Structure formats: C-alpha cells, structure tokens
Amino acid sequence: MSLARSVTAGDPAPSVAGLAVQSEGLSKRFGRQVAVDAVDLTVPRGSVYGFLGPNGSGKTTTIRMLLGLVRPTAGGHRLLGERMPDHAAGVLPRIGALVEGPAFHPYLSGLENLRRLDAADRTADPRTASARIGAALDRVGLGAAAGKRYRAYSLGMRQRLALAATILTPRDLLILDEPTNGLDPQGTREVRALLTEIAAEGATVLLSTHLLSEVEQVCTDVGVMHRGRLVAQAPLAELRASAAPRARVETDHPSEAALVLRELGLVEVATAAREATGVLGSVPPEKVVAALVHAAVPVRGFAVNAPGLEELFVSLTGEGFDVSG
Incomplete structure (x- = not known):
C-alpha cells in the first residue's frame, strides 16, 4: 500500500x-x-x-x-x-x-x-x-x-x-x-x-x-x-x-464474479459464501458492475467500502490493534 x-x-x-x-x-x-x-x-x-x-x-x-x-x-x-x-x-x-x-x-x-x-x-x-x-x-x-x-x-x-x-x-x-x-x-x-x-x-x-x-x-x-x-x-x-476502497459483490456465483474482478485488475480478490471482494485501486466502480453484467454474472448487491483504520494498520504491520477504549 x-x-x-x-x-x-x-x-x-x-x-x-x-x-x-x-x-x-x-x-x-x-x-x-x-x-x-x-x-x-x-x-x-x-x-x-x-x-x-x-x-x-x-x-x-x-x-x-x-x-x-x-x-x-x-x-x-x-x-x-x-x-x-x-x-x-x-x-x-x-x-x-x-x-x-x-x-x-x-x-x-x-x-x-x-x-x-x-x-x-x-x-x-x-x-x-x-x-x-x-x-x-x-x-x-x-x-x-x-x-x-x-x-x-x-x-x-x-x-x-x-x-x-x-x-x-x-x-x-x-x-x-x-x-x-x-x-x-x-x-x-x-x-x-x-x-x-x-x-x-x-x-x-x-x-x-x-x-x-x-x-x-x-x-x-x-x-x-x-x-x-x-x-x-x-x-x-x-x-x-491513500487507502484504495474494496468492492463487494453479492452473488450466487462468487467464483465467476471473482474471475471478472481479476480480469479487471482488482487485487486481493477473495470469495466467500455468495460474495466476492477485491481492492478497486484505479478501477471505477461502474466499470466493475458493467463487466459483471456483460459476463452474465447475476448480481444481488454491490457496495464499495473504504477500509477502516484497523484494516489500514493491520496491512502495515501484519498485527492487530486494540480498537477498544
């Protein structure tokens, strides 16, 4: 980063x-x-x-x-x-x-x-x-x-x-x-x-x-x-x-969605149950949605989330921080 x-x-x-x-x-x-x-x-x-x-x-x-x-x-x-x-x-x-x-x-x-x-x-x-x-x-x-x-x-x-x-x-x-x-x-x-x-x-x-x-x-x-x-x-x-936002795609076909995200150049692409995520970088969010639709990936929901401080610092140090207090 x-x-x-x-x-x-x-x-x-x-x-x-x-x-x-x-x-x-x-x-x-x-x-x-x-x-x-x-x-x-x-x-x-x-x-x-x-x-x-x-x-x-x-x-x-x-x-x-x-x-x-x-x-x-x-x-x-x-x-x-x-x-x-x-x-x-x-x-x-x-x-x-x-x-x-x-x-x-x-x-x-x-x-x-x-x-x-x-x-x-x-x-x-x-x-x-x-x-x-x-x-x-x-x-x-x-x-x-x-x-x-x-x-x-x-x-x-x-x-x-x-x-x-x-x-x-x-x-x-x-x-x-x-x-x-x-x-x-x-x-x-x-x-x-x-x-x-x-x-x-x-x-x-x-x-x-x-x-x-x-x-x-x-x-x-x-x-x-x-x-x-x-x-x-x-x-x-x-x-x-400075932190790139992360795109989250809700879909019944997360593997296919992850493939589209990788082809677009998103990094740190991951899948979970009914979900695929990836760091946007310089890729516009609307381009992601258009590419998913073009690839016939059914999209149930789409969101762009900015990383919180905890995620930022964990990415820098590889260690967790106490977020209480």
Whole structure:
C-alpha cells in the first residue's frame, strides 16, 4: 500500500521551524537486539500526533530517547526546533511528559505530591503555585480527591495525577505514553477532551498509544511503528485517502464474479459464501458492475467500502490493534 508522506529514504526533510519534534536516524540497540531502527519523526507544531503501534514496537524506547532518558545508539533529534541534548536545559521546561506510568510519594496526598514537583521546577512561579495546582487537579477530575494519600489512589486516579503533573505550567509540547492506561471509559473520554483543549490552546501533543479509537477521535497526524521501524507517517486525512476502497459483490456465483474482478485488475480478490471482494485501486466502480453484467454474472448487491483504520494498520504491520477504549 502506498501512503501519502510515508517514510522513505529519499523524502526531503520538512522545515525545522514547522516541527515540534524531528529525529534523524534515531536508533537504539540493546546488545544484539535492535529496539528502534533509524526512525525519522516529523511532528508538526500544533498537531496532535498519534504515535501508534502494537505493544513492543519501539514507541516507549523512542520517547525515552527524545526526552534524554536513554542515550541513542545512532542518530539525533530536535525538540521545539533545538538540537538535543545540547539545548536540553532550555527546552525540557517547556515540555510536559508522561512515560511508562506515574511515580509519586505514596505517603503524600495528590496535592502534596504536585506541590513538591512544582517547587522543584525552577521555571515555575511560586506565587501562582496554589492556583495552578488546583486548576490542574480540577482539569483531570481529581479536585475532590486532592487530599487523599497517593497510596490509596486507584490506577486510574494515579494516571490522572500524572497528567495533572504534566500541565502544572503552560507547555509547548506534551509527550504522553499511553495516557489513558487504567482509566475507565468516562475517564478516557475526559482525557481525550483535555488533549483536544490543550492542542486548541496552541500546544503540540505527541500521543503514544495502541488504541485506534484515540487516534480516530483526537489525532491530526499519525506515525506507525512496527518492530522498531517507522513504517508510515502522514496526516490522518491523507492516510485515510491513500487507502484504495474494496468492492463487494453479492452473488450466487462468487467464483465467476471473482474471475471478472481479476480480469479487471482488482487485487486481493477473495470469495466467500455468495460474495466476492477485491481492492478497486484505479478501477471505477461502474466499470466493475458493467463487466459483471456483460459476463452474465447475476448480481444481488454491490457496495464499495473504504477500509477502516484497523484494516489500514493491520496491512502495515501484519498485527492487530486494540480498537477498544
């Protein structure tokens, strides 16, 4: 399948000024294992970028390299237009991040944990700390549980507190690794709404996930990882438009219908009980119907279906994705 702006070696690099995240050949090996293999990310400023892939595809390792938590074996990257790690001191305070789950002091309350984090931030104004912390807790739905000790929080509440920590001060970039992990459906919807609000306020969001529903509802751009490689990267609308629709013929003679589809040049032709299907490509649907009638194949029904995201990503990776949530 040919994907718009898919990753190829000859693609020109977009302007650095227009990118919140850019990597060139970013790679990581652990002994003989290649965890991330020459990844070239291009995350536009102001986008909600869905960093998608099955578990174990290299998403978290890539994020850890972007944030300087893991040293890359090869390649380099920029965040907010600045080369890393050379400009980390100036860039990282402008970034909120959640990587591999939250970690807080268990004996402190949610409020006290955020106070400690905010006090450690040299760029945060202590005069506005109480207002900012209260606003962050309210935005993630923890205002009523602010005084509760962290060790008594559920997994979903802990994830909400971690999200609150990422938005204590205004951020130009949020990098979030599975931010809805552990949340119930209501909490998941609230986080999606929050991410949409943050993006509308001008921030860029890099959202690592394996949930297609998150991508469909909040993302403007998508990068797909598979076995350590970035196998596709494009605006979501272009990714959808790049996929050829599939024709479905309802007939009592599916084998004869499949023969006509093959003669027309359709690919991935298949038959089932009273049905033949094939990918249209550049073949007009009306030509398919005319050819079936000309071949005296009785047609009970005909439909053209655009592939969903799940089908698109399975075609890229050969693996299924979690479509729940």
